[in-house]
Amino acid sequence: MTKHKTKDFLYYTLLAVVVSLLAFVGIRFGSVDISSMTDADKYILYSIRIPRVLMCIIAGSTLAVCGCAYQAVFKNPLSDPYILGVSSGASLGASLAIILGLDSLLLGVTLPSFAVALLTVFVIMKLSQVGSRMHTTTLLLAGISMNFLISAIVSVIMFIDKEDMHKIYFWTMGSLSGVRYSDVVTTFVFSFIGIAFVWIYAKRLNALLLGDMQATSLGIDVEKTKKSVLIVSTLMTAAVVSCTGVIGFVGLVVPHIVRLLVGADNRRIIPFSIFGGAMFMLCADILARNVITSSELPIGSITSLVGAPFFIYLLYNAKKKLHF
Amino acid sequence: MNIITANNIHYRIKDKEILKNLSFAIPKGSITSIIGMNGSGKTTLLKLLCGIIKPTKGEIAIDNKAVKDYSIKERSQKISIVFQSVDTDFDFSVEQIVLMGRMPYQTLLSSDKTEDFEICKQSMSATGTWHLRNRLINSLSGGEKQRVFIARALCSQTDIIMLDEPVANLDTKHQIEIMKLLRQIQKENNSTILIVLHDLSLAKKFSDYVLALKDGQMRFFDKQENVLTNENIKSLFEINAKIVENNNVIIAE
Ligand SMILES: Nc1ncnc2c1ncn2[C@@H]1O[C@H](COP(=O)(O)OP(=O)(O)O)[C@@H](O)[C@H]1O
Ligand SMILES: [Mg+2]
Numbered sequence: 001m002t003k004h005k006t007k008d009f010l011y012y013t014l015l016a017v018v019v020s021l022l023a024f025v026g027i028r029f030g031s032v033d034i035s036s037m038t039d040a041d042k043y044i045l046y047s048i049r050i051p052r053v054l055m056c057i058i059a060g061s062t063l064a065v066c067g068c069a070y071q072a073v074f075k076n077p078l079s080d081p082y083i084l085g086v087s088s089g090a091s092l093g094a095s096l097a098i099i100l101g102l103d104s105l106l107l108g109v110t111l112p113s114f115a116v117a118l119l120t121v122f123v124i125m126k127l128s129q130v131g132s133r134m135h136t137t138t139l140l141l142a143g144i145s146m147n148f149l150i151s152a153i154v155s156v157i158m159f160i161d162k163e164d165m166h167k168i169y170f171w172t173m174g175s176l177s178g179v180r181y182s183d184v185v186t187t188f189v190f191s192f193i194g195i196a197f198v199w200i201y202a203k204r205l206n207a208l209l210l211g212d213m214q215a216t217s218l219g220i221d222v223e224k225t226k227k228s229v230l231i232v233s234t235l236m237t238a239a240v241v242s243c244t245g246v247i248g249f250v251g252l253v254v255p256h257i258v259r260l261l262v263g264a265d266n267r268r269i270i271p272f273s274i275f276g277g278a279m280f281m282l283c284a285d286i287l288a289r290n291v292i293t294s295s296e297l298p299i300g301s302i303t304s305l306v307g308a309p310f311f312i313y314l315l316y317n318a319k320k321k322l323h324f
Numbered sequence: 325m326n327i328i329t330a331n332n333i334h335y336r337i338k339d340k341e342i343l344k345n346l347s348f349a350i351p352k353g354s355i356t357s358i359i360g361m362n363g364s365g366k367t368t369l370l371k372l373l374c375g376i377i378k379p380t381k382g383e384i385a386i387d388n389k390a391v392k393d394y395s396i397k398e399r400s401q402k403i404s405i406v407f408q409s410v411d412t413d414f415d416f417s418v419e420q421i422v423l424m425g426r427m428p429y430q431t432l433l434s435s436d437k438t439e440d441f442e443i444c445k446q447s448m449s450a451t452g453t454w455h456l457r458n459r460l461i462n463s464l465s466g467g468e469k470q471r472v473f474i475a476r477a478l479c480s481q482t483d484i485i486m487l488d489e490p491v492a493n494l495d496t497k498h499q500i501e502i503m504k505l506l507r508q509i510q511k512e513n514n515s516t517i518l519i520v521l522h523d524l525s526l527a528k529k530f531s532d533y534v535l536a537l538k539d540g541q542m543r544f545f546d547k548q549e550n551v552l553t554n555e556n557i558k559s560l561f562e563i564n565a566k567i568v569e570n571n572n573v574i575i576a577e
Contacts, residue, residue, distance in 0.1 A: 075413065200432055200433060203427065203430070203432075204427075204432075206420070206424065207427060209416070210410055210412055211407070213371075213376055217376070217403070217404060218424060218425070218427040218428060219396050219397040219399070219428040259415075263415065263416070264415050265420055318413075
C-alpha cells in the first residue's frame with residue numbers, strides 16, 4: 001500500500017545491510033581461518049566460500065518466496081514446497097538424472113528435477129481438490145503421502161545404484177558444499193525471473209486468498225493465475241533443489257514470521273521474505289559450518305531443527321482454531 | 325429499462341437438472357429478492373447471472389450484451405458479488421479487503437492510486453465501516469464483516485450488486501440495518517440489486533421484485549406485492565402464512 005512505501009524502503013535498506021553483514025560473517029568464518037590470506041586461503045575464499053554464501057542468499061530468498069506463493073495458491077498457511085513433497089520430487093528428479101548420466105549436460109539435472117517436481121505438485125492438486133475448499137488435513141496428508149512415496153523410490157534407487165549413493169544422499173539431506181559459480185549463475189537466473197513473476201502477481205494472490213469465486217468476481221482468471229504461479233514457483237524450487245538438495249521449512253518459517261510483522265498483503269510479504277529467507281539461510285549456514293569444528297553439518301538438518309518445531313506449533317494453533 | 329435478461333436458461337450438472345427453463349427480465353435500479361427453499365437453485369442462479377458458470381442452454385444478457393461475450397475483467401466492472409460467507413485463514417485488514425474492490429480497474433502492475441483510496445474511503449463511510457479500517461477481518465462480528473464485504477462491492481462501482489444470503493447469520497436488528505443500507509445504495513447510485521433472502525418479511529419490506537424458485541423452476545417473477553401472497557407462499561414453501569398488510573409482516577402458522 002502506498003502509505004507504507006517510504007517506510008518499507010527504509011526497512012529494505014536496513015535488511016540489505018543485515019544480509020550483507022551476515023554474508024560477510026559467512027565468508028570470513030569457517031572451519032579454516034583464512035585471515036592470513038595465503039594462496040590456499042584465497043582459494044578457499046574465492047572458490048568455496050563466496051559462491052557458497054551467494055547460493056545461500058539465492059536459495060533462501062527463492063524458497064521463502066515459493067512458500068508465499070504456495071500458501072496463496074493453496075489458501076493454506078501451512079503449505080510450502082517442502083511440506084507438500086515438491087522439494088523431494090525435485091530431488092528425485094535430480095537423482096534420476098544422475099543415475100541416467102544426464103548430469104553432465106546443461107540443465108541436465110535441473111530439467112528432470114523440474115519435471116518430477118511438477119508431477120508431484122499436480123498429484124497434490126488433484127488429491128486436495130476433493131470438494132470445493134481445500135482442508136488443511138487433506139492437503140497435509142497429500143504432502144505426507146507424496147513424501148513417503150518419493151523417499152521410498154529414492155531408497156530403491158540408492159540400493160540399485162550403490163556407486164552414486166553418496167551423490168543421491170546429498171540431495172536428500174541438503175548441502176551447500178561444492179557449489180560452483182556456474183550453479184550460482186543458473187539458479188540466479190531462474191530465481192530472479194521467478195521471484196519477479198510471483199511478485200507481479202502479488203495483488204492477485206491477495207484476492208485468491210478470499211476464495212476462488214470472490215477472486216473471479218474481482219476480474220481475475222483464477223485457474224490461469226493459480227497454474228502460472230504454481231508452475232513458476234515449482235520451477236524455482238527445482239532450480240534451487242537441483243543445486244543444494246532438499247532444504248526444508250524455509251518457505252514455511254520465513255513467510256509466517258513476515259506475515260506476523262507486516263500483515264497479509266503479499267505485495268509486502270514477498271519483498272520482506274526475500275530478505276528474511278536470505279537471513280535465515282545465512283544464519284543456518286554459519287551454524288552448520290561453525291557449531292562443530294571437526295566437520296560440517298548438513299544445512300538441511302539445521303533448518304529442520306528450527307522449522308519442524310515451528311511447524312508443530314503452527315499445527316497446534318490451527319488445531320485450536322478449528323477444534324478438530 | 326431492463327439490465328439483466330435471461331432467456332430460457334437451463335443448467336445441469338451431469339444428469340441432474342438444477343435449473344430449468346428460466347426466463348425473466350430485471351429492471352435497472354430495482355431490488356429483486358430471490359426466494360425459495362434450500363437447494364432450489366438460488367445460488368446457482370446467481371452464479372449463472374454473473375458468469376461464474378455458464379448455462380447449458382439459453383442466453384443471459386447484461387445491458388443487452390450476452391454474458392459470455394464479456395471478458396472476466398469487463399464483467400467484474402459490471403457486477404459485484406457478496407457471497408454467503410467468506411472465510412480466510414489470512415489476516416487482511418478491513419481496508420485491504422475493501423481496496424481489493426478496485427482490482428477490476430487495475431492492471432497487473434498498477435498500484436493503488438489516490439483515487440482508489442478516495443473511493444475506498446467513500447464506500448467505507450457509506451457502509452459505516454470506516455472506523456473499522458485497521459481492524460483484521462477475522463476479528464469482526466458477522467454483521468460488521470457483511471458490511472465490509474458490501475463496502476468492497478460498492479468500491480467496485482458496478483451497476484449491479486448481487487448478494488447471496490447476506491443476512492443469514494445476523495440478528496433481526498442487523499438484518500434490517502443491512503437491508504436499509506442496500507436500499508440506500510440503490511437509491512443513491514441507481515444500482516440494481518439482486519439478493520437471496522430467506523426471510524419473507526424482509527423480502528416484502530425491502531424488495532421491488534421477487535423471483536421465486538422451486539425445484540429449479542421459476543414459479544413466480546413479478547412485483548413484490550403480486551408474488552408474496554398467502555396462496556403463493558403456501559405453494560412455494562408448503563407452509564401456511566398470513567400477511568399482515570399494514571406492517572408487511574408474514575407469520576407462519
Ligand atoms: N457443483 C455441484 N454439483 C452437483 N450438484 C450441485 C452443485 N452445485 C449445486 N448443486 C445442486 O443444485 C441444487 C441447487 O443448489 P443451490 O443453487 O446451491 O441451492 P440454494 O442456493 O437455493 O440452496 C442443489 O440440489 C445442489 O445439491
Ligand atoms: Mg445457496
